[in-house]
Amino acid sequence: MPSDVDQVRNWVTARARDLPPGGLTDDLPLWEGRHLTSLHLPELILLLERLRRRPVDVEELTAGDFRDITTIAATFLDTDATATERTTAP
């Protein structure tokens, strides 16, 4: 069973544009690098709500909350992404 952070990593890998040759890393700037756009957010929020089993307060969000995998994990999953190695292939 993939961890919650792995599920986010897999989701981003499946949708991101123009990932670098080395693939997705936890500190890759997803929005600044234009790998994801605001159009991906509703689906990403649904995934995060499903993983944490509680709603996300959408009105309080800023683009910075989704900066990279590390930030997403810390903000929404109360998880330190650096402590969770990828356990499944993307």
Next chain:
Amino acid sequence: MTATSAGGGSGARAGRGARLRAAIAAVSGTVDRLSEVSRAKYQNPYAALSWPDSVDPGADWFFTPEITSLHGTPHQPEPDSEEFRRFAFLEASNFFSLNIHGEKALMEGLASRLYRSDLLEISDYLHHFLDEENKHSVYFGGFCRRYGTLYRSRNIPFPAEGDRSVADVLFFAKALLFEEHADAYNVHQARDERLHPLARFINQAHHADETRHLVFNRAIVQALWDTHAPEWDAATRDEVRDRIGQFFVTTWREYYNPDVYADLGLADPWQAAEDAWNAPSQRAHRRNYSDRCLRFLLSTGILQKEPADAF
């Protein structure tokens, strides 16, 4: 979006402006006719409808059961049960809520384009468009606040970035998708004699104005695409097409709202949303309801393939 067109100097910009004005002028006859009809059909939303003191969600249908988001899925309530009617009422609230959120974004985008120099020819109609969207929100908001729930949106309006020509195409393409899908639901439900008269009225009133918006949306999207797309580089055209494809996903996802399923009492509303999204019957429903819109976008070359993630 970054570098978007070959030759970005002031001469090129002036050329694009002139071509856009010519393209807009070519559709101005249509736009003038739409403005005349809007004036003839002008409606006061505060007088057109008498709101009942209360409604009975367990007794009456407020949403056509066959087009609810759990229809044909393992989570669907028992057919013709009080629970199904309660669920259909929640679906009506969600449908009206997603229309409120969509129209709010639409009104913001329309207001920001009023009297822009290259769009002057359509400013009269933009006034009607804005006015009619605001009236629709009066109906939708009136229903949700009186009897139901105003459900939240998961769309986040972070500031748009990039080239104005790209932003224009994306804005009107998004409006086209949002309105064509909502209108398909309106048409179906306005004709459904099982529905409570209030639900039928709101769907019919919305459809009556949307018929003009749909004509306008197609005309303006085609004019903007034909003007701007030939000047974009291939990477920009691909990115715009990707984003329009993603609009289908974001538009449809709002019809599968876990907050509705939580109010229905489902134990895991997020999993129910995922199950419903992936159910074959729901995939077929989405493809069917997107058909007219897809045919337009494919036949004009705006899209080159169907957005697989949406169906």
